[in-house]
Amino acid sequence: MSSINDPIKGARLTRRRFVQGVAMGGAFAGLGLGSSALAAVMKQQGPETLRGTDFNLTIGEQAVNFTGAPRIGTTVNGSLPAPILRWREGDTVTLRVTNLLRETSSIHWHGIILPSAMDGVPDIATGFKGIKPGETFTYRFPVTQSGTYWYHSHSGFQEQTGLYGSIIIDPREPEPFTYDRDYVVMLSDWTDEDPTNVYAKLKKLSHYYNFNERTHADLMKDIKEKGLAATWNDRKMWNQMRMSQRDLSDVTGYTYTFLTNGQTPVEGWTGLFRKGEKVRLRFINGSAMTFFDVRIPGLKMTVVAADGQTIEPVSVDEFRMGVAETYDVIVEPKDDTAYTIFAQDIARSGYARGTLTPDPSLTATIPEMDPVPNLGHDDMGMNMMNHAGHDMSGMDHSQHQMPDGELMPGMQMAGDMDMSGMQMAADMDMGGMQMTSTPAAKPAMKPNPSDFTAGSVHHAPTEYGPHVDMRADAPQYRLDDPGVGLRNNGRRVLTYADLKNLRTTHDHRDPDREIELHLTGNMGRYMWSVNGVKHSDAEPLRWKLGERLRITFVNDTMMNHPMHLHGMWSDLETGDNNYLPRKHTVIVQPGSRISYRVTVDAEGGWAYHCHLLYHMLGMFRTVVVS
């Protein structure tokens, strides 16, 4: 018992300090003081950093106040977000996690490659039943990677109430880029509501939180601009299908306060720099439900890592972060001015914000949010007669996503594909067989067997019924599509087609087999599933240790789903199979398809799911590797 008593004392001490800090912030906000005054007052912004190989983490409850109303948050060592953990590649870390909640808890180390037993998913990770109230669980595992990751509860809705924190792993070898300052920018969403109520409200009225539906004014504007007939035709299919073109996010700024390192938009998080310095920003989307579109007006961002893994640097104005994704960017402010880190939610219902400034007294203007976008016919995965009038066809996509000149084989493939989609599939199988029978002495550069054309799609019988309201008939690969709300916005927006691993693909084998998984749901009933089967009714996916898989997702819904595979990397097919970027979380755009490869090199039970908290209960699979 004594081992449990100590953390309680610790929690009590930190609670007082924490509540004071929050109360102070609230008071200043109430007085209407600007963010600069606050920044000057607050000595330490965001959670503290814990370093080393030995960590004691205590999960508890604390009074917090983000909106003016006190609420109970779920904290680690009295902190929300949880402390930043700083590890070193090659070390073995020991983390003693004590649960002082009245319910079972757990911590999952998101994106970390480790043994199943240490993965922290109750009843799926090998031998792990969760951390019962009052108990301590000791995680111990070698750190075999470097970069920016995060950790969070995998129990109930504890992630929504605050149990999430950042992980930074310093590399053994120097990184292929330099910087003078290093900041974590953890984005998240906070609600004063009990998450159980949020979920129940979504079940009762799925658009409960959507206050950006199209209204009379939009209709009149459309009729004036396009005429009555065109307006009718535009909306006809949506109305027939009983779908909303504004179904962008299930839970919005109506209830959410969007946080940057635990700071509200009113407070604003502040990072300091000296002009001419290179600043590394480690963006982590630790939200329960929110996709963020991130930009820093006035600064180009060089993206150097995605999901912790270094990529070929790409300079952009803006990028979209699915829930649980991370991006490391480097910015080089050349002037002595302040810049706003602006992260608007995908539904344009609110934003998280921070400030990069050489002087805490300087403030930067906060940009207006972009207009609320409409989902397009492409997002429905429909093979429209008037498709040509919209974006681009599948062929155009595959050509666009190839950087000029570099990937002629890929281009050729895409060109051939039109005529011989079937033949290609056959060729690929043969290639796979060859590879497995021939021991690969060294990874040779090879043409790209990725098939980015939209072949016919087959829907399982389980996808038909009251639990599924839509199926994509012609899902396209849309790697170079920045996504709804970011198309043609005049800014250079990162797309998955930009992601190219800095190192050659880890596993050059062609896939042994391909698995197609359909993301399904019924928005109105608020039911989510994979292939029309929810997790509690589904058999585990059984994968063979050592095999190389190609997994293709087809999104049969109108929402973006960030799909997260535990324990193994997702080598995303972005155009050049010699440099597949490794991700742990992959956005599957509405009505689209996307493919990645997985080397099945981790034995045991693993979770595989949509990382939207209120989707994942159903849109989830257990993976068993043996």
Add this chain to the structure above:
Amino acid sequence: MMKKILAALMAIGLSNPVFAGGADDPLVYQVMIDKLEIRGTDGSNPLVLEADAWVGYDLNKFWFKTEVERVDGETEEAEVQFLYSRAIAPFWDLQVGWRRDIKPDPKRDFLALGFKGLAPYLFEVDAGIFIGESGQIGARLDAEYEYMFTQKLILSPEVEMNLYSKDDEAVGIGSGLSDMELGLRLRYEIRREFAPYIGVNWTGKFGQSADFARDEGEDTSDVQIVAGIRAWF
């Protein structure tokens, strides 16, 4: 007889393995006061309640529906329905159970069989067939649309009609199209859960039902200004 059927239906519903909800499918309930309104007429102003409640899971629920009209402190019309509701299509629920018309006297019982859901073009539809003990067969169609002037100001046209296979003079029902109601209500959602509204409501009786009404000295059609609240939790 109806009670036995209802009990049997409930037993089937509860014993259904699908009824065991997992974490993704918790037991949820909703109480919806769709209309609680005063209707302005030449004479006494009736107070009308239309409400429903359900409890259950994603695909299987129990529903309760009621419609009550009170005039001068007297309940003139009162109807309740107890239904087992099962999702049968992405946008449609099949609802079966028991309907009892408590007022006017004498009471009437029906076996209820209905479809409730969202039709293409976003019409909310509740359509039912009712089989009475004396071989009376009734049919009802209720359709509603929501036009959003703004995110919170919503215009809602609605039509409801009742048809019967036989005359039932004791309760003023004639065969064929018996009565119809057309409503147009403008509500302002202060919160999602609470909206005051104003509107206009037209009611009409037809055929033999109209004759029965005339015999009672009642109007066969009426246009009323209505004011009320819509609330749910």
